[in-house]
Amino acid sequence: MNKPPAKPPKALGHIRSGDLKALAQLATQATVNISHMVEGVHQSVWRTLGAPSGTTRAHARGLTGMVYRSVRGITELVAKGLDLSLGRLQPVLAPWLDAAPESQQREAVLAALNGVMGDHLVARGNALATPMALRWNGQRLDWASPPLASQVQGKVLVLAHGLCMNDLQWHSTANGVTHDHGQAIAQALGYTPVYLRYNTGLHTSENGAALHAALTELVQHWPVPVQEISMVLHSMGGLVARSAVHFASSQALSWTPYLKKMVFLGTPHHGAPLERAGNWVDLILEKAPYAKPFAKLGQLRSAGITDLRHGNVLREDWEGMNRFQHRHDLRQGLPLPHGIACYAIAGTLTQAKNLRAGTWRGDGLVPVDSALGRHKDVRLALQFAKDRQWVSHSTNHMQLLSSSHVTSKIQEWLTEP
Secondary structure, eight states, X not given: OOOOOSSOOGGGTTOOHHHHHHHHHXXXXXXXXXXXXXXXXXXXXXXXXXXXXXXXXXXXXXXXXXXXXXXXXHHHHHHHHHHXXXXXHHHHHHHHHTXXXXXXXXXXXXXXXHHHHHHHHHHTTXXXXXXXXXEETTEEOOTTSOOOGGGOOSEEEEEEOOTTOOGGGGSEEEXXXXXXHHHHHHHHHOOEEEEEEOOTTSOHHHHHHHHHHHHHHHHHHXXXXXXXXXXXXXXHHHHHHHHHHHHHTTOSSOSGGGEEEEEEESOOTTOOHHXXXXXXXXXXXHHSTTTGGGHHHHTTSOHHHHHTTTTOOSGGGTTTSOTTXXXXXXXXXXXXXXXXXXXXXXXXXXXXTTSOGGGOOOSSSSOHHHHTTOOSSTTTOOOOOGGGEEEEETOOTGGGGTOHHHHHHHHHHHTOO
16 A cells, blocks of 8 residues: 655645635535525516516525525535535545645635634634734644743743734744744843734624633743733734733733733724725615625624724623624723733825825825724723833834834833833
């Protein structure tokens, strides 16, 4: 019997054995959803023409309805067969595919997929859903075999990424120069960097609860006594961290006594215009006679994305509400955590520093006011001290991750007493 090759074929180098089954599940769901959408358009046309069978029902009747039901039924039968076959094939493929080192390309695709529809993946039990993990030295922290005491410091720097991203994207290379805020700060100030990886398609509050639990475990199992925790938080990661601190505030045993500083990079504390634009698209499509079924496409976007409309942090900000319904900002106010030094960095595409502050553009995704926590409603405004706000000019949202100027500012703040 031939042994499997030591390495998978190059074309399969980015695939894991469980991916095939998970992708087949996605394809099945897509086919079923498309058939529902086409049937919806069919019904919309009939209703617009005033045909007798054009009722308010979502599904067609008679022979037409049978055709649509048959398409879905056959698709589900094929899916069950594929699921069974791929389940049997997975143990055979595992020695080929799962031994390969982690692929940055695969992880980037998974991060984007989870950002767009991560909540759907979790609800369907799809293996492509990203579980939350704290990572050190390129590997998931496993408390059954933690790092050696000689490998870590008592000062821990937690870095959290933004929407559709993962922890590997803190490390970037441009013009032959590599950069990583975590590594640079660790070398300069003696921290051990720990990187968060999470499913950005889930509600911010769900990720906040999970991060609270993960950091509680870190404090309990860290190989040396924890002296302090500081955080560098990009984009959505800042909202997740604020939510985690909120969860921790109600717990007797917590990690927050060790938390000293939080630095926010381009965090949409009061939301991002692109998601609000997406909400308007939903509204317009719902009003158009033939286009109404296509509104379902916009409603595929994840709970994590819709939380960015206004910057939801708490469960109460979304629970019991239709997240696709157009409405005003109904958030409960959550101030910056007491007793923790909080800093905010905003990016702006504006080049000339002598322009009036009110004319600064945002970083392409997040407005300056949102990143600095400013809001006309005093109840929602975040009171960052003036000397703890900084605007990086000629810097877009992603460049906040790779700017040496941003690193220098973070280091300056982390060395403050």
